[in-house]
Amino acid sequence: MKINDKEPLQTYVAASSRYDQMKFRRCGKSGLDLPAISLGLWHNFGHSDDFKLGREIVRTAFDLGITHFDLANNYGPPYGAAEENFGRIFKKDLLPYRDELLISSKAGWDMWPGPYGNFGSKKYLVASLNQSLKRMGLEYVDIFYHHRPDPNTPLDETMSALDLLVRQGKALYVGISQYSAEDTAKASKILNELGTPCLIHQPRYNMMDRWVEDGLLQVLEKSGIGAIAFSPLEQGVLTDKYLNGFPEDSRAVKDGRYLKSDAITPEILAKVKALNAIAIERGQSLAQMAIAWLLKSPAITSVLVGVSKASQLHDNVKSLDNLDFSTAELKNIEAILKE
Numbered sequence: 001m002k003i004n005d006k007e008p009l010q011t012y013v014a015a016s017s018r019y020d021q022m023k024f025r026r027c028g029k030s031g032l033d034l035p036a037i038s039l040g041l042w043h044n045f046g047h048s049d050d051f052k053l054g055r056e057i058v059r060t061a062f063d064l065g066i067t068h069f070d071l072a073n074n075y076g077p078p079y080g081a082a083e084e085n086f087g088r089i090f091k092k093d094l095l096p097y098r099d100e101l102l103i104s105s106k107a108g109w110d111m112w113p114g115p116y117g118n119f120g121s122k123k124y125l126v127a128s129l130n131q132s133l134k135r136m137g138l139e140y141v142d143i144f145y146h147h148r149p150d151p152n153t154p155l156d157e158t159m160s161a162l163d164l165l166v167r168q169g170k171a172l173y174v175g176i177s178q179y180s181a182e183d184t185a186k187a188s189k190i191l192n193e194l195g196t197p198c199l200i201h202q203p204r205y206n207m208m209d210r211w212v213e214d215g216l217l218q219v220l221e222k223s224g225i226g227a228i229a230f231s232p233l234e235q236g237v238l239t240d241k242y243l244n245g246f247p248e249d250s251r252a253v254k255d256g257r258y259l260k261s262d263a264i265t266p267e268i269l270a271k272v273k274a275l276n277a278i279a280i281e282r283g284q285s286l287a288q289m290a291i292a293w294l295l296k297s298p299a300i301t302s303v304l305v306g307v308s309k310a311s312q313l314h315d316n317v318k319s320l321d322n323l324d325f326s327t328a329e330l331k332n333i334e335a336i337l338k339e
């Protein structure tokens with residue numbers, strides 16, 4: 001990350017008010033509570049991003065009661081950079097608060113060359129978590145995920161790798177991400193038999209991406225597994241930022257790897273505009289309404305946001321002031337989304 005030490009940040013002391021506002025929700029049938037809003041470090045924590053800004057985002061999150069920070073081996077760029085930068089921030093600011101934090105990482109996508117740096121073998125998962133721990137300077141992660149299903153590796157092997165890492169003390173809990181309802185039920189059964197229940201599933205879920213409603217949420221509730229929804233703001237589309245053009249500092253313009261500006265079509269913007277009008281009537285920003293809309297489901301333990309500025313975190317946490325929807329509001333939202 002770019003180092004800007006002309007104005008060094010003051011020594012960090014966490015806000016004494018940090019637990020005043022945040023709501024905590026039980027993760028499935030486990031003993032663990034997650035903050036209703038968690039912070040993901042997929043974007044904005046690479047080596048070309050501003051370290052001071054990243055540090056401010058992490059400090060602001062913890063001051064707002066966001067105790068959960070979500071990483072993966074290959075977040076960057078380059079791969080590994082977000083874990084390295086989080087590790088530096090952790091050492092500078094958060095070390096005294098380790099027992100107040102839930103830090104997660106994942107492996108499952110491409111990470112290093114050759115046959116042992118991708119997918120779901122025990123060889124890959126064990127090596128990857130060892131590397132992640134070194135990069136972050138941690139003794140253990142709180143949650144370790146298999147990042148995506150691997151149809152070419154026996155599920156027994158992948159799940160037994162997760163179980164092994166818990167037994168080695170390198171992870172406290174395990175989770176899966178992007179698994180279908182069917183594969184989730186199979187993985188959960190194997191993990192239960194091994195004695196390391198699946199804590200959590202991390203699916204993509206937001207008002208515009210509803211695949212989880214087609215069976216996955218029911219499986220999770222039945223199996224006592226929590227859920228943390230990623231890309232809850234559709235990478236920023238479900239905010240008011242694109243309503244008056246494409247801001248230079250937005251993900252669609254300045255990044256464009258995963259959110260392409262031409263994917264934000266006039267049809268999508270028409271829906272966003274109509275949703276924004278409902279949010280305004282509710283006294284919320286659209287980002288706040290999109291988060292509240294996810295949290296209305298008891299199956300959703302936490303909403304995993306990304307932010308490019310600390311001010312966006314303040315905005316997002318205010319969603320907790322109004323989590324209730326009237327039947328008419330829900331009906332109007334559905335009508336807009338189905339148009």
Ligand SMILES: NC(=O)c1ccc[n+]([C@@H]2O[C@H](COP(=O)([O-])OP(=O)(O)OC[C@H]3O[C@@H](n4cnc5c(N)ncnc54)[C@H](OP(=O)(O)O)[C@@H]3O)[C@@H](O)[C@H]2O)c1
Pocket residue numbers: 039040041042043070071147177178202229230231232233234235236237239240241249250251252287304305306307308309311312313315316
């Ligand atoms: N398991 C997986 O496979 C997987 C995949 C993807 C992501 N994830 C996890 O999910 C996390 C979140 O994903 P995401 O970054 O796509 O989430 P997101 O919350 O849908 O999008 C984040 C972007 O939305 C914009 N934003 C956030 N709050 C805003 C606000 N209040 N007002 C206006 N704009 C706002 C910012 O965009 P600008 O940059 O334009 O300001 C921010 O970078 C990741 O960091 C990662 O931990 C997991």
